[in-house]
Amino acid sequence: MFMGPKAKILVADDDMYIRELIKDTLESDSYQVITATDGNDALDKAYTESPDIIILDVNMPHKDGYEVCERIRKDILMSNLPIIMLTVKSTDKDEIKGLTAGVDDYLTKPFKPAVLLARIRSALQRVQQGINVNPLTYLPGNTAIIKEIEDKLKNGCNFAVLYIDLDNFKALNDYYGFQRGDDIIKETARIILSAIVKKGGFVGHIGGDDFIATIPGDIFKRVCEEIIENFDSSIKQYYNDDDLKNGHITIENRRGEKEKFPIVTISIGVVLSKNKEFSHVGEISRLGSELKKYAKKQLKSNYVVDRRRT
Numbered sequence: 001m002f003m004g005p006k007a008k009i010l011v012a013d014d015d016m017y018i019r020e021l022i023k024d025t026l027e028s029d030s031y032q033v034i035t036a037t038d039g040n041d042a043l044d045k046a047y048t049e050s051p052d053i054i055i056l057d058v059n060m061p062h063k064d065g066y067e068v069c070e071r072i073r074k075d076i077l078m079s080n081l082p083i084i085m086l087t088v089k090s091t092d093k094d095e096i097k098g099l100t101a102g103v104d105d106y107l108t109k110p111f112k113p114a115v116l117l118a119r120i121r122s123a124l125q126r127v128q129q130g131i132n133v134n135p136l137t138y139l140p141g142n143t144a145i146i147k148e149i150e151d152k153l154k155n156g157c158n159f160a161v162l163y164i165d166l167d168n169f170k171a172l173n174d175y176y177g178f179q180r181g182d183d184i185i186k187e188t189a190r191i192i193l194s195a196i197v198k199k200g201g202f203v204g205h206i207g208g209d210d211f212i213a214t215i216p217g218d219i220f221k222r223v224c225e226e227i228i229e230n231f232d233s234s235i236k237q238y239y240n241d242d243d244l245k246n247g248h249i250t251i252e253n254r255r256g257e258k259e260k261f262p263i264v265t266i267s268i269g270v271v272l273s274k275n276k277e278f279s280h281v282g283e284i285s286r287l288g289s290e291l292k293k294y295a296k297k298q299l300k301s302n303y304v305v306d307r308r309r310t
Helices: 016-027 039-048 065-074 092-101 113-130 142-154 169-176 178-199 217-238 241-246 281-295
Strands: 008-012 032-036 053-057 083-087 105-108 159-167 202-207 210-216 248-252 258-262 265-272 302-305
Touching: 008 016, 008 039, 016 032, 016 113, 032 039, 039 053, 039 065, 053 065, 053 113, 065 083, 083 113, 105 113, 142 202, 142 210, 142 281, 159 178, 159 217, 159 281, 169 178, 169 248, 169 258, 178 202, 178 210, 178 217, 210 217, 217 265, 217 302, 241 248, 265 281, 281 302
Parallel strands: 008 032, 008 053, 053 083, 083 105, 265 302
Antiparallel strands: 159 210, 159 265, 202 210, 248 258
């Protein structure tokens, strides 16, 4: 989540005058502004532009602000994304409906530019202070990950820690561009979440293409297999037909030589708490990193488990 200047804000309103007024106000305070003219456009840009905050008009064609908000909140990657609703009049009934849909704040038209800027700063601060999140996926970051593992160690839980990483991702990111890379990171997050959250697990995003998850220790095998199966199926959509047919992309390295990089795969190192006596998070982290490194030596998506017992 970006703070202050350079945060990206999506403004969705079918009234051109209001859109331009908000856009000029925000850009004068150094925010990046993306605009949408209706509900469908707003939803599309929420996914493609990765905004840090969304300003939604209540009344828009195709989908109103409430519908857009509800759709956004159903995507777990955007569950913490601040949403401010614009309305001509704000009654108790309107506010209840908005809060039910997941609105963070209301602003009644006409509004003062200074008030709009203050509401935006406040919304961004609440998210930043309330949860340590990765700005791309909105998944918990390092602080939350460490606390999650520490709590499980302290409570003597039988759990597995998954250290998840993508192979050949940097080459793809350089070849197709960072936007394609960001899309893959977000899709990877969705795949991991869908395999883990409903099974009582936790997913964190360290940064880049590195994720950490915790799950009950007795289900790690089927969770890893589900992640791998869904990832291998999904990754194909991010390659051009010729590259997919060839099974690789070709990039010129620093020496001016052409180098082939296979289709991106996913590697998982699995640490089982029942196999060792861990006294702190660092021991788990070192072992997980070693296992992931070993998994990455394979030529396909796979997971590696340390089954040695103390």
